[in-house]
Amino acid sequence: MAKSGNRADERAPVIRVRGLVNRFGAQVVHDGLDLDVWAGEVLGVVGGSGSGKSVLLRTIVGLNRPAAGTIEVMGHDIPRAGAAERRAIERRWGVLFQDGALFSSLTVAQNVMVPLREHARVGAELAEELDAIKIAMVGLPPEAADKYPSELSGGMRKRAGLARALALDPEILFLDEPTAGLDPVGAAAFDDLIGELQRRLRLTVFMVTHDLDSLWAICDRIAVLADKKLLVVGPMETILDFDHPWVRAYFHGPRGRAAQRS
Amino acid sequence: MTGEAAPPLATSREGGRLTVALAGDWRVDAVGRHAPALAAVAPGGARAVEFDLRGLGALDTAGAWLIHRAAARLREAGCRVRIVRAAPDHAALIDLVGRNDRTRAPRPARPGPIVAIVARTGAATIEIGLIAARMIAFLGLATIAALRVLGHPRRMRWIALVSHMERAGLDALPIVGLISLLIGLVLAYQGAEHLQRFGAQVFVVNLVGISVLREIGILLTAIVVAGRSGSAFTAAIGSMKVREEIDAMRTLGLDPIEVLVLPRVIALVLTLPLLTFLADMLGLVGGGLMVWAELDITPDQYIERLGEAIPIWSFWVGMIKAPIFAFLIAMVGCFEGLAVAGSAESVGRHTTKAVVEAIFLVIVVDAALSVLFSYLGI
Numbered sequence: 001m002a003k004s005g006n007r008a009d010e011r012a013p014v015i016r017v018r019g020l021v022n023r024f025g026a027q028v029v030h031d032g033l034d035l036d037v038w039a040g041e042v043l044g045v046v047g048g049s050g051s052g053k054s055v056l057l058r059t060i061v062g063l064n065r066p067a068a069g070t071i072e073v074m075g076h077d078i079p080r081a082g083a084a085e086r087r088a089i090e091r092r093w094g095v096l097f098q099d100g101a102l103f104s105s106l107t108v109a110q111n112v113m114v115p116l117r118e119h120a121r122v123g124a125e126l127a128e129e130l131d132a133i134k135i136a137m138v139g140l141p142p143e144a145a146d147k148y149p150s151e152l153s154g155g156m157r158k159r160a161g162l163a164r165a166l167a168l169d170p171e172i173l174f175l176d177e178p179t180a181g182l183d184p185v186g187a188a189a190f191d192d193l194i195g196e197l198q199r200r201l202r203l204t205v206f207m208v209t210h211d212l213d214s215l216w217a218i219c220d221r222i223a224v225l226a227d228k229k230l231l232v233v234g235p236m237e238t239i240l241d242f243d244h245p246w247v248r249a250y251f252h253g254p255r256g257r258a259a260q261r262s
Numbered sequence: 263m264t265g266e267a268a269p270p271l272a273t274s275r276e277g278g279r280l281t282v283a284l285a286g287d288w289r290v291d292a293v294g295r296h297a298p299a300l301a302a303v304a305p306g307g308a309r310a311v312e313f314d315l316r317g318l319g320a321l322d323t324a325g326a327w328l329i330h331r332a333a334a335r336l337r338e339a340g341c342r343v344r345i346v347r348a349a350p351d352h353a354a355l356i357d358l359v360g361r362n363d364r365t366r367a368p369r370p371a372r373p374g375p376i377v378a379i380v381a382r383t384g385a386a387t388i389e390i391g392l393i394a395a396r397m398i399a400f401l402g403l404a405t406i407a408a409l410r411v412l413g414h415p416r417r418m419r420w421i422a423l424v425s426h427m428e429r430a431g432l433d434a435l436p437i438v439g440l441i442s443l444l445i446g447l448v449l450a451y452q453g454a455e456h457l458q459r460f461g462a463q464v465f466v467v468n469l470v471g472i473s474v475l476r477e478i479g480i481l482l483t484a485i486v487v488a489g490r491s492g493s494a495f496t497a498a499i500g501s502m503k504v505r506e507e508i509d510a511m512r513t514l515g516l517d518p519i520e521v522l523v524l525p526r527v528i529a530l531v532l533t534l535p536l537l538t539f540l541a542d543m544l545g546l547v548g549g550g551l552m553v554w555a556e557l558d559i560t561p562d563q564y565i566e567r568l569g570e571a572i573p574i575w576s577f578w579v580g581m582i583k584a585p586i587f588a589f590l591i592a593m594v595g596c597f598e599g600l601a602v603a604g605s606a607e608s609v610g611r612h613t614t615k616a617v618v619e620a621i622f623l624v625i626v627v628d629a630a631l632s633v634l635f636s637y638l639g640i
Binding site for chain 2: 104105116119120121123126129130132133136137142148149150166169196200201202
C-alpha cells in the first residue's frame with residue numbers, strides 16, 4: 001500500500017475533483033476545491049463542523065449538483081453523466097450513510113439484496129447465499145438477517161448498511177462518519193473491519209470522519225478541509241508537520257495526542 | 263476483461279485426479295452464467311480435485327463464493343480438494359468467504375402456515391385489547407391535562423392553539439365550502455328529477471334542507487377534516503416521536519399531552535362547528551341555485567319554504583355533532599401519532615390508521631346519535 005502521494009505521475013486518479021464550487025444560497029461551502037483519490041488507498045477527510053465534508057461526499061456521488069467545477073469518478077464526469085452512464089458507475093461504488101440509511105420497510109437481508117436484485121443477474125438462490133456471506137462478512141449474527149432496521153442498535157445498523165454498500169463488490173467505498181455514534185470498542189472493531197475488507201477486496205475508500213483513532217488506524221492519506229478549500233492532503237506525518245491553527249488544534253490537541261500514543 | 267480466449271471452466275482427468283481450470287473474470291455480473299458449469303463438476307471416481315486458478319482474471323466475493331462452495335461440495339463427497347496456483351489476493355478472498363460461510367448453520371426455521379395463521383390471529387386479538395386499553399388511558403391522561411390547564415389557564419399554549427385553528431379551520435374553508443356547494447347542487451338535482459314524476463317538486467326544498475342540515479353538512483366536513491387535519495396531527499406528532507422530540511420534552515418536564523395534544527383537540531373542537539356552519543349554508547345555497555334553475559323556485563320562495571318546512575332543531579342536530587366529531591378526530595389523530603414507534607414507515611402506517619379510525623368512529627357515533635335523537639323525538 002503506497003503511502004505517498006507521488007503516484008500522481010503513474011496513472012489517473014480514481015476520483016478527480018477540480019475547481020469545485022458548492023453554494024447554498026449566499027453561503028459558499030466549497031470555493032475552488034481540488035482533490036485526487038488514488039486506487040487502493042484509504043483517504044480520510046477531516047474538517048471542522050460545517051466545513052463541507054459531507055457535502056463533498058454527496059457531490060462526488062452525484063447527490064448534490066455543484067455550482068461549478070468538474071468531478072470525475074473512474075473517468076466519468078459525474079454531474080454531466082447520462083442516466084445509463086450513471087447506473088453503470090453507481091454499481092461500481094458503495095455508499096454507507098451516517099445512520100446506515102437502511103430501508104425501514106425491509107429486513108436486513110432484503111436491504112442487502114436490493115442492489116443484487118437491481119443490478120446483478122444472479123439467480124435467487126445464489127443471491128441469497130451472497131446475501132448471507134455479506135452479512136457474515138460485516139460481522140452481523142445470522143439472526144440479525146431477518147430483523148427490521150428499527151430493531152437494531154446503531155452499530156448493527158451501520159454494519160448492515162456496510163453489507164448493503166458491499167453487496168456488488170464495489171471498487172470505491174464511500175463512508176460518511178462510519179464510527180460516529182459507536183462506543184470506542186465498537187468503533188475500533190469497525191475500523192478493523194473496514195481495514196480488512198479494504199485489503200481483501202482491494203477497495204478504494206473515501207471516508208469522512210471525525211475519529212482520530214480511525215485516521216491513525218486505517219487511513220493512508222488524510223485530507224483536511226478548511227476555509228472552503230482543501231487545506232492539505234498527505235500521509236499522517238505531513239499533516240502533523242503542517243502549520244495551521246485548526247490542524248494543530250485537531251491533531252496536537254489532547255485527543256490527537258491520545259490517539260497518537262495508542 | 264482478460265482471458266476471453268480461454269473457456270471460463272475446463273476440466274481434465276489424470277489418473278485419480280480431476281483438475282478444474284478456471285479462467286477469465288469471475289465477478290458478480292458473470293457468475294450467473296458460470297455457476298451451472300461449476301455446479302455440474304462431479305468427481306466421477308476421482309479421489310483428488312484441484313482447482314487451478316492460474317488463468318483467473320478478476321475475482322470478487324461472488325466468484326470466490328462459487329469456488330468455495332464447489333470445493334466444499336466436493337470435499338463432502340469425499341475428495342481431497344486443493345486450490346492451486348492462485349494469486350495471493352484470490353486465495354485471501356476465497357479464504358475470507360470461507361470463514362464467513364454459514365450454510366452449515368441454517369437460519370431458524372419459520373413456523374408452518376397453520377401455526378402462523380393462529381399466531382397472527384392471537385397477536386391481532388391481543389393487539390385490539392391493548393389498543394382499547396391504551397385509548398382509554400390516553401383519554402384519561404388528556405382529561406387530567408385538560409383539568410390542570412383549566413385550573414391554570416396560563417399553562418394553555420395559546421399560540422399553538424391559534425396556529426392549529428388557522429391550519430385546521432381557516433385553511434379548510436375553501437375545500438369544505440366547495441364540496442358542500444356541489445353536494446347541495448347534486449342533491450337538489452337528483453331530488454327534483456325523481457319528485458317531479460309525482461308532481462311533488464316543492465318537496466325538493468324539504469329534502470335538501472333536512473339532509474344537508476342534519477347529516478350531510480356535518481358528515482362531509484368531518485370526513486374532509488379527518489383526512490386533512492387528523493392525518494396531519496398523526497404525521498406531525500409521529501415524526502416528532504421518531505426523532506425523540508417527545509422524549510426530549512419529557513426530560514425537560516413538559517407534558518407532551520399538554521403541549522401537543524390539548525391545543526390540537528381544542529383547536530378542532532372550536533373550528534369544526536364553524537366549518538360545519540359554512541358547509542350547511544353553502545349546501546343550502548347549492549340546493550337553492552339548482553331549484554331556481556330547474557324548478558323556477560326563486561330564492562325568496564326557497565327561503566320562505568325552508569323556514570316553513572325545516573324545524574330549527576334540524577340545524578341544531580347537525581351543529582351539536584360537530585364538537586363531538588371534532589373531539590374524536592383530534593384524539594384519534596394524536597393517539598396514533600404518539601403510537602408511532604421506530605421508523606419512518608411506522609409514521610405512514612399510523613397516519614393511514616388515524617384517518618380510517620377517525621372516519622369509522624365518526625360514522626358509528628353519527629348512527630348512535632341518530633337513534634338517540636329519534637328516541638328524544640327531535
